[in-house]
Amino acid sequence: MEPSEIDYEAVFQALPGAVALFTTDLVYADVNEAFLRIMGRTREQVVGRHLADVFPDDPKSPTVTGMRQLQDSLRWVATTGYRDAMTLHRYDVEYPDRSGIWEERYWSPINVPIFGPDGRVVLLLHREEDITELIRARSGPGSGERRTVLEAELFTRARELQEVTQRLRQAHAREREVALSLQQAMLPDPRPLRHHRSAVRYRPAVGALNVCGDWYDLFDLPGDRIAVAVGDVVGCGLAAAGVMGQLRSALSAASRVADGPAQALHALDLYARSVDGAESATAVLSVIDCTNRTIAYSSAGHPPPAVLHPDGAVDFLDQATDPPLGARPEPFPRIQAETAFTEGAALVLYTDGLIERRCEDIDVGETRLADALTRHQGAGPETLADALLADLIPPAGTTDDTALVILRL
Structure with missing residues (x-):
């Protein structure tokens, strides 16, 4: 089959993992069926709307900042043109039919730039891996204490990785400044x-x-x-x-x-x-x-x-x-x-x-x-x-x- 004969829209919708496309302004351009199913949303509730409007952080849980971290990652990808495999983090999702009630969820996302013909980033591909059940399975039934310990350990590791990632980004930015100064001087x-x-x-x-x-x-x-x-x-x-x-x-x-x-x-x-x-x-x-x-x-x-x-x-x-x-x-x-x-x-x-x-x-x-x-x-x-x-x-x-x-x- 020639590439021109492939229905990429059908392929996108058939992907088993949750995938979304964002504009560089973090507006949903498209999502696949797996994304809607996992998030419990309809296409009309998502496409064409800003990320923060569709999935805000729970105002009653100020320490759960997963959505803000996701926005930071997407903006970084849009600016730098590099992909970003985010560390494990938690952000809770509000039940669509129960306003003010939030479900505790755990995710492992990756964000990838999509370039246009002129070489600039035009879209952001976002893939979500819902690992909530894995966290619950590791905790075991009736083991609230073990679950709390596991969650604390996971998020300690996640924070450590985030700090390392931030230091690497800062180091790369400094290297860019030094390399640019050296190049212009020569x-x-x-x-x-x-x-x-x-x-x-x-x-x-x-x-x-x-x-x-x-x-x-x-x-x-x-x-x-x-x-x-x-x-x-x-x-x-x-x-x-x-x-x-x-x-x-x-x-x-x-x-x-x-x-x-x-x-x-x-x-x-x-x-x-x-x-x-x-x-x-x-x-x-x-x-x-x-x-x-x-x-x-x-x-x-x-x-x-x-x-x-x-x-x-x-x-x-x-x-x-x-x-x-x-x-x-x-x-x-x-x-x-x-x-x-x-x-x-x-x-x-x-x-x-x-x-x-x-x-x-x-x-x-x-x-x-x-x-x-x-x-x-x-x-x-x-x-x-x-x-x-x-x-x-x-x-x-x-x-x-x-x-x-x-x-x-």
């Missing part, structure tokens, strides 16, 4: 390049606790030439930021002594094999000859640079693409291509965060970029950079970093 500021105007942009990912390893570089070379490079390191956090710095510095040095971009990337490939975490990193290097008005380029598995011509036409430099760094068992000579440009053209290099979206072919993103470049053809580098980010990056951001370099030729 990326160069734009400066005049043989009287050519340029603009650079770096946008960290959202919906993730760590920044990734995107980088850029641009500098003068002897012989009236300019080098422009961008790259992307696999991984995230401090480790990726450190690897990014090493690769950027190594390619900068190699570009100054190599005979063209291909040779420089070959040297970078050799170097990357000795750097932990540099495997499968991508990079592209373009060398602009301002006298002959040519662009020589070579790519190690990276999205192709774009040339915006004065008439608004866009060409992608995709004739010299090899695998990422360290992707082959042995180093190999890399290929290089060259293209001509006319005065007034713009060279645009970027990382995949600018064009790639989940469940979308890369060609769609490249077409979107080309259309945006044509629309803003007459803009200067700074204005063009801002326009591209505004047109191509969703308002809520993306789950991948974005680096962008524009050089007016």
Whole structure:
């Protein structure tokens, strides 16, 4: 059976476990039959309503804060884009036909983000495991004291796990701040390049606790030439930021002594094999000859640079693409291509965060970029950079970093 023939709505409703879909505002978008059965609610009582309105905490039991914990978890998943397997906790459910009467219930939930084509969280999948009967069975009939002891022990463990989870989240948040500061410190500021105007942009990912390893570089070379490079390191956090710095510095040095971009990337490939975490990193290097008005380029598995011509036409430099760094068992000579440009053209290099979206072919993103470049053809580098980010990056951001370099030729 083809995937297009599967009735996913029927699959969702037939799931034996209780499952609900929330919007990022914590409004029920849908629930399955098992959820309604376990919760003792009708679809009309749930779908379209906020979580806190459907299942509030029992005001007579202020120490039972399970619903507030669930809301905190869902908001965290919506913000970070990470799944959250919650610890065992208790929240009681009001009988639908007996107002003010609450049933003691125990749960083991998990919350999972669902991403849209633009990479941002659009829905939250919530699965409930009702373990009330397990708690009661462990307590045994007529064993109120044992049950109280068991409940206290379980919730002590749950609190301990919650504290550990909170400390991990705080540690990840601190690591993100440090990694972002390190990454920004290592990326160069734009400066005049043989009287050519340029603009650079770096946008960290959202919906993730760590920044990734995107980088850029641009500098003068002897012989009236300019080098422009961008790259992307696999991984995230401090480790990726450190690897990014090493690769950027190594390619900068190699570009100054190599005979063209291909040779420089070959040297970078050799170097990357000795750097932990540099495997499968991508990079592209373009060398602009301002006298002959040519662009020589070579790519190690990276999205192709774009040339915006004065008439608004866009060409992608995709004739010299090899695998990422360290992707082959042995180093190999890399290929290089060259293209001509006319005065007034713009060279645009970027990382995949600018064009790639989940469940979308890369060609769609490249077409979107080309259309945006044509629309803003007459803009200067700074204005063009801002326009591209505004047109191509969703308002809520993306789950991948974005680096962008524009050089007016």
